[in-house]
Amino acid sequence: MTEYKGFKGTWAQRFFIIVLSLVLTVLLYWLLGFITRDIGSLRGPERSKVEAKYVDAKLVERHKSLEESLDDIKENIKNKQEQQAILKDSTDSLQNTINQLLSVQVQKQNIEKGSRFPPDIQKTFLESQTLFLENQKQHQALNEDIAELTKQKRQLEKELHLISGEMKGQQAVAQAEYNHLMSRHRLKVAALKLAVVVPIFLILAWVFAKKRSGTYQPIVYAAFIAVFIRISLIVHEYFPRKYFKYIALLVVIGIVLKLIVYLLKRIISPKKDLMVKQYREAYDKGVCPICGKPIRIGPLRYAVGGTRHKGLVLLGQGAEAVKQEVYTCPSCGTELYGKCDKCKDICHSLLPFCEHCGNEKADSS
Numbered sequence: 001m002t003e004y005k006g007f008k009g010t011w012a013q014r015f016f017i018i019v020l021s022l023v024l025t026v027l028l029y030w031l032l033g034f035i036t037r038d039i040g041s042l043r044g045p046e047r048s049k050v051e052a053k054y055v056d057a058k059l060v061e062r063h064k065s066l067e068e069s070l071d072d073i074k075e076n077i078k079n080k081q082e083q084q085a086i087l088k089d090s091t092d093s094l095q096n097t098i099n100q101l102l103s104v105q106v107q108k109q110n111i112e113k114g115s116r117f118p119p120d121i122q123k124t125f126l127e128s129q130t131l132f133l134e135n136q137k138q139h140q141a142l143n144e145d146i147a148e149l150t151k152q153k154r155q156l157e158k159e160l161h162l163i164s165g166e167m168k169g170q171q172a173v174a175q176a177e178y179n180h181l182m183s184r185h186r187l188k189v190a191a192l193k194l195a196v197v198v199p200i201f202l203i204l205a206w207v208f209a210k211k212r213s214g215t216y217q218p219i220v221y222a223a224f225i226a227v228f229i230r231i232s233l234i235v236h237e238y239f240p241r242k243y244f245k246y247i248a249l250l251v252v253i254g255i256v257l258k259l260i261v262y263l264l265k266r267i268i269s270p271k272k273d274l275m276v277k278q279y280r281e282a283y284d285k286g287v288c289p290i291c292g293k294p295i296r297i298g299p300l301r302y303a304v305g306g307t308r309h310k311g312l313v314l315l316g317q318g319a320e321a322v323k324q325e326v327y328t329c330p331s332c333g334t335e336l337y338g339k340c341d342k343c344k345d346i347c348h349s350l351l352p353f354c355e356h357c358g359n360e361k362a363d364s365s
Contacts, residue, residue, distance in 0.1 A: 190238035
């Protein structure tokens with residue numbers, strides 16, 4: 001079977017893999033969100049039941065009754081004040097009528113001495129006077145009713161204030177108990193959510209550590225990122241902020257330390273593909289892959305200005321230019337060119353394949 005080494009796919013394939021990985025991350029994040037949301041819908045303590053346990057029911061009933069009575073009295077006072085306003089308007093109108101009648105009569109008396117009210121005017125005057133006095137009596141009666149209602153209102157308000165103060169003490173105890181039960185419920189919900197998410201996170205963390213550079217790398221990254229974000233939100237939601245900042249900081253420190261250790265390990269014990277890449281680039285530049293000393297073999301022995309410079313000028317292009325020989329770095333002692341085990345030609349000692357026969361070295365696998 002034909003093996004395509006180093007084939008990374010077309011640009012379109014890589015692009016769609018990235019897009020689909022992002023979509024997979026969002027979908028997994030939503031899935032975990034649905035699970036944790038269902039767990040969070042568990043019924044917690046009910047405030048009404050807790051208050052019923054600590055607050056006297058008779059006080060509650062009496063408080064409600066007083067509030068209703070107080071509302072009735074306030075409404076009654078408001079109605080009587082509205083009646084007073086109507087009576088006042090009527091009384092003012094009658095007062096104006098009487099004043100006008102008296103003004104007309106005074107003018108007539110100035111013209112005709114000893115004249116009296118005409119019968120029709122006298123009748124109107126008497127009726128207006130009677131209504132005026134009746135309105136005054138009704139207004140006074142309403143004042144007395146309002147005064148009595150105001151007195152009752154103050155008594156009810158005083159009693160209501162005393163009962164409210166007594167209930168506040170009981171409600172404070174009930175509120176403390178409710179807060180305690182609610183805190184326990186939140187911890188229970190948080191524990192259930194973490195019991196679902198944390199095992200998934202640990203499994204994915206292990207898979208991420210082992211398989212993050214494998215064939216299914218995008219899937220591993222998508223799942224790990226989705227679970228990590230969800231578990232971070234759960235911790236932020238249910239843990240106090242003063243603790244969350246330390247947890248978040250410790251997690252970030254752990255990630256940074258892990259990255260530093262990972263990079264140091266890659267430098268100390270690099271993977272084969274990175275080592276081969278590093279060695280290949282060093283050979284192409286004509287320097288020792290281990291210590292960086294310029295290689296002086298064959299034509300490179302006559303290099304002018306060092307092999308690191310682009311304007312390389314070589315001398316001695318004769319038989320010696322194509323002559324191959326075993327070469328060891330005189331600086332670090334690393335064998336850079338040696339004989340192939342299969343064809344016995346000279347090849348690069350640090351690269352995995354022979355350039356003549358393509359034989360793969362035993363220690364390169």
